[in-house]
Amino acid sequence: QVxxxxxxxxxxxxSETLSLTCTVSGGSITNYYWTWIRQPPGKGLEWIGxxxxxxxxxxxxxxxxxxxxxxxxxRSQFSLSLGSVTAADTAIYYCARGPITxxxxxxxxxxxxxxxxxxx
Amino acid sequence: DIQMTQSPPSLSASVGDRVTITCRASQNIDNYxxxxxxxxGKAPKVLIFGSSSxxxxxxPRFSGSGSGTDFTLSIISLQPExxxxxxxxQSYTTPYSFGQGTKLEIK
Numbered sequence: 001q002v003x004x005x006x007x008x009x010x011x012x013x014x015s016e017t018l019s020l021t022c023t024v025s026g027g028s029i030t031n032y033y034w035t036w037i038r039q040p041p042g043k044g045l046e047w048i049g050x051x052x053x054x055x056x057x058x059x060x061x062x063x064x065x066x067x068x069x070x071x072x073x074x075r076s077q078f079s080l081s082l083g084s085v086t087a088a089d090t091a092i093y094y095c096a097r098g099p100i101t102x103x104x105x106x107x108x109x110x111x112x113x114x115x116x117x118x119x120x
Numbered sequence: 121d122i123q124m125t126q127s128p129p130s131l132s133a134s135v136g137d138r139v140t141i142t143c144r145a146s147q148n149i150d151n152y153x154x155x156x157x158x159x160x161g162k163a164p165k166v167l168i169f170g171s172s173s174x175x176x177x178x179x180p181r182f183s184g185s186g187s188g189t190d191f192t193l194s195i196i197s198l199q200p201e202x203x204x205x206x207x208x209x210q211s212y213t214t215p216y217s218f219g220q221g222t223k224l225e226i227k
Contacts, residue, residue: 061121
């Protein structure tokens with residue numbers, strides 16, 4: 001069964017870049033889309049964007065100018081980079097597998113989430 | 121962008137009850153509607169995809185219905201482990217969007 005684990009700094013200063021990595025184990029990182037979703041403390045879920053190992057990306061338009069995603073198939077990792085962060089970017093960040101196109105474009109496996117706080 | 125609106129925001133019920141949560145999309149999304157359950161401190165878990173298909177391993181007391189703009193998630197015979205927050209999510213088009221959540225609490 002595939003497992004995902006987020007890693008990265010828990011504290012980022014305003015205007016700097018938030019960088020997170022998701023390590024995939026127990027399954028292949030190829031042939032799937034990989035997604036980042038965030039959840040501000042006490043609030044709902046926000047889709048950030050997804051990435052395919054072939055290089056196809058799809059980002060939330062509101063974040064697109066600050067966002068990039070990449071993948072390292074040799075390490076079974078994919079990454080998120082969000083620049084010029086503000087307090088509004090404080091959230092639990094989840095990586096997830098999907099959308100799975102054969103089952104309603106769901107996110108079928110998730111990491112445990114990592115809290116990133118933007119503060120000086 | 122498609123807006124998803126859930127109701128009610130919170131709901132109190134007892135073990136053994138039947139509950140229904142509704143989700144409305146701001147435009148037609150056919151049956152591209154998924155439901156997730158999230159427990160405190162945990163990642164969401166998919167329950168229903170394609171409006172009415174049960175994800176593998178999910179108990180059959182969960183069911184979904186709807187098409188177009190109006191959808192429902194029903195849970196019959198509530199169990200203690202069902203008390204959680206539930207989110208709908210449209211997968212019709214990007215940016216994918218979630219409802220604001222419905223918190224199901226024990227009465």
